[in-house]
Amino acid sequence: xxxxxxxxxxxxxxxxxxxxxxxxxxxxxxxxxxxxxxxxxxxxxxxxxxxxxxxxxxxxxxxxxxxxxxxxxxxxxxxxxxxxxxxxxxxxxxxxxxxxxx
Numbered sequence: 001x002x003x004x005x006x007x008x009x010x011x012x013x014x015x016x017x018x019x020x021x022x023x024x025x026x027x028x029x030x031x032x033x034x035x036x037x038x039x040x041x042x043x044x045x046x047x048x049x050x051x052x053x054x055x056x057x058x059x060x061x062x063x064x065x066x067x068x069x070x071x072x073x074x075x076x077x078x079x080x081x082x083x084x085x086x087x088x089x090x091x092x093x094x095x096x097x098x099x100x101x102x
Contacts, residue, residue: 008037023070046077050091
């Protein structure tokens with residue numbers, strides 16, 4: 001198995017965010033993460049997006065695709081991970097596993 005490291009991090013502002021949609025929230029985290037890693041969208045080969053309630057709590061049924069497009073990450077492989085309140089952890093584990101196993 002390959003070694004895996006986090007080389008950049010970012011997050012969106014916390015709180016009641018009814019002023020933005022899911023794509024804008026993601027961009028708030030993606031932009032500083034890329035800057036922190038000194039990377040560009042073209043450097044990203046794969047991404048795992050954690051979401052919950054697609055189609056129930058917001059209208060977008062394919063949040064990973066539209067979020068990736070909004071963030072300029074259209075050339076990367078993409079998977080949506082949905083595991084209720086553990087969706088973020090599931091996405092992290094999926095990305096880790098994809099990198100570690102090559």
